Amino acid sequence: MLTKQYINELKQNNMGAIPSLIVSQKDAGGINFVLENLGRLPKNFDIDFLYKLLKHERPQIRLNAVKNIGKLKHSGSAKVLFDLYKNEKDTAVRREIVSSIGRQRDIKNKSILISFLRDADPKVVCQAIRALLVFEKDAETEKILRPLINHPNEMARTIIYKEFFSKNGSNGGILPHSQTYNFLKNIVVKADVLETLKVVPDESVHLTFTSPPYYNARDYSIYPSYQAYLDFLTKVFIETCRITKEGRFLIVNTSPVIMPRISRSHSSKRYPIPFDLHPYLVKNGWEFIDDIVWLKPEASVKNRIGGFMQHRKPLGYKPNSVTEYLMVYRKATDKLLDWNMRSYDYETVKKSKVADGYETTNVWKIDPCFDKVHSAVFPVELCKRVIEYYSYKGDLVFDPFGGSGTVGRTAKLLDRLFFLTEKEEKYFEYMKSKTKNSDLFEGIKSRFLTLEEFKKEAENDADRTNSKKHN
Numbered sequence: 001m002l003t004k005q006y007i008n009e010l011k012q013n014n015m016g017a018i019p020s021l022i023v024s025q026k027d028a029g030g031i032n033f034v035l036e037n038l039g040r041l042p043k044n045f046d047i048d049f050l051y052k053l054l055k056h057e058r059p060q061i062r063l064n065a066v067k068n069i070g071k072l073k074h075s076g077s078a079k080v081l082f083d084l085y086k087n088e089k090d091t092a093v094r095r096e097i098v099s100s101i102g103r104q105r106d107i108k109n110k111s112i113l114i115s116f117l118r119d120a121d122p123k124v125v126c127q128a129i130r131a132l133l134v135f136e137k138d139a140e141t142e143k144i145l146r147p148l149i150n151h152p153n154e155m156a157r158t159i160i161y162k163e164f165f166s167k168n169g170s171n172g173g174i175l176p177h178s179q180t181y182n183f184l185k186n187i188v189v190k191a192d193v194l195e196t197l198k199v200v201p202d203e204s205v206h207l208t209f210t211s212p213p214y215y216n217a218r219d220y221s222i223y224p225s226y227q228a229y230l231d232f233l234t235k236v237f238i239e240t241c242r243i244t245k246e247g248r249f250l251i252v253n254t255s256p257v258i259m260p261r262i263s264r265s266h267s268s269k270r271y272p273i274p275f276d277l278h279p280y281l282v283k284n285g286w287e288f289i290d291d292i293v294w295l296k297p298e299a300s301v302k303n304r305i306g307g308f309m310q311h312r313k314p315l316g317y318k319p320n321s322v323t324e325y326l327m328v329y330r331k332a333t334d335k336l337l338d339w340n341m342r343s344y345d346y347e348t349v350k351k352s353k354v355a356d357g358y359e360t361t362n363v364w365k366i367d368p369c370f371d372k373v374h375s376a377v378f379p380v381e382l383c384k385r386v387i388e389y390y391s392y393k394g395d396l397v398f399d400p401f402g403g404s405g406t407v408g409r410t411a412k413l414l415d416r417l418f419f420l421t422e423k424e425e426k427y428f429e430y431m432k433s434k435t436k437n438s439d440l441f442e443g444i445k446s447r448f449l450t451l452e453e454f455k456k457e458a459e460n461d462a463d464r465t466n467s468k469k470h471n
């Protein structure tokens with residue numbers, strides 16, 4: 001049987017026999033197996049044999065031949081590969097051709113690589129950009145690459161942005177990444193979130209987890225129209241983005257809501273909030289990362305299927321809604337997550353490691369929580385997971401729509417700091433009363449402030465004053 005070890009031995013002892021080994025294979029699978037297991041090739045490997053395989057009818061064989069030709073880095077191979085490229089229909093093979101020519105890092109191939117920038121497949125274009133970036137100091141190359149900041153494909157634009165346009169620095173935060181301002185630590189402000197945020201400096205919070213008002217579905221928030229509601233949330237999340245530290249996360253919990261019909265001659269209307277809000281977020285500084293589904297037991301949700309159970313008539317099917325969404329976004333940056341992780345000291349990373357038993361899928365089965373005062377509170381388990389998975393100990397967790405304060409209490413429980421806003425007096429007072437019992441822990445005491453008190457605290461924070469001078 002053909003094995004990797006056998007191919008390796010042949011390569012060491014009788015390299016000349018490899019072409020005949022390939023020819024002797026009965027099927028394409030065998031040829032690919034040999035080609036994929038050749039590993040490093042000596043300079044004197046029979047390149048003409050590989051050239052012959054470029055004419056093979058199977059794209060995977062052509063691709064593997066191109067890959068091996070690339071390893072040899074023969075100066076003449078660029079022309080041969082370019083000739084193949086001109087008529088190659090398979091985009092994976094075309095991409096491999098660009099990669100193989102790029103591997104030579106030879107400025108003589110510049111014009112060939114430039115011609116790849118016109119490829120119809122953005123993956124091929126991105127590969128060509130990467131190959132050309134090796135010559136970024138070459139004035140002509142830079143002149144050609146820079147305008148690709150307007151390329152229709154977003155991946156291509158991102159590479160160009162990172163290379164030529166990113167300032168590669170934070171936009172105004174003066175504190176180290178892992179730290180925040182004292183006047184924000186364990187604070188609840190009783191005010192409209194947009195008023196509160198005016199006082200908060202850029203790059204202050206590490207994580208935002210929130211459940212916004214449900215359009216007009218509950219009594220605590222009334223908006224003149226659905227569009228006005230979306231515009232309001234957009235403003236909140238633009239401001240949230242500004243106060244978020246570079247590359248950190250926003251997790252928004254929403255679900256479609258239903259407005260009951262106004263009479264029997266009208267239908268009820270359903271608003272798909274997570275889907276309608278999403279485009280505003282990604283247009284305004286947030287990068288989409290994940291969608292997590294919060295799955296609730298059927299017995300805990302409103303019964304919508306009842307009518308259908310009786311009549312069974314198609315079109316009248318109305319499933320019970322047992323899910324909500326946790327949409328995960330990251331503040332757009334060209335820095336990798338690794339950069340964020342490296343901003344913490346060894347001890348903090350160690351203490352923050354997520355223990356065994358964590359959720360491995362994006363479907364989180366959690367029972368909802370019912371509260372006698374607030375009609376839409378987070379279950380503590382939901383907050384725990386979000387805070388543990390998306391923040392480090394000592395981080396500042398923000399909830400613009402504090403409600404009964406579950407995010408704050410859970411953050412404190414997990415050795416994080418919190419900063420919340422809540423505009424309704426009754427919920428603010430409720431939060432205060434709940435915190436009294438749970439604030440016996442060590443650490444920074446929770447404080448409940450009016451907007452005026454909060455503004456004063458902000459003015460007295462020396463770091464914030466310095467940050468204003470910087471901006």
Ligand SMILES: C[S@@+](CC[C@H](N)C(=O)[O-])C[C@H]1O[C@@H](n2cnc3c(N)ncnc32)[C@H](O)[C@@H]1O
Pocket residue numbers: 191192193194210211212213214220221374376377378400401402403404405406407421422423424427
């Ligand atoms: C869905 S509830 C959040 C519940 C919270 N997650 C909890 O666990 O208790 C939304 C909250 O946002 C508050 N809210 C609505 N508009 C606001 C605004 N403009 N500024 C601050 N809070 C607001 C509401 O009063 C309500 O308590």
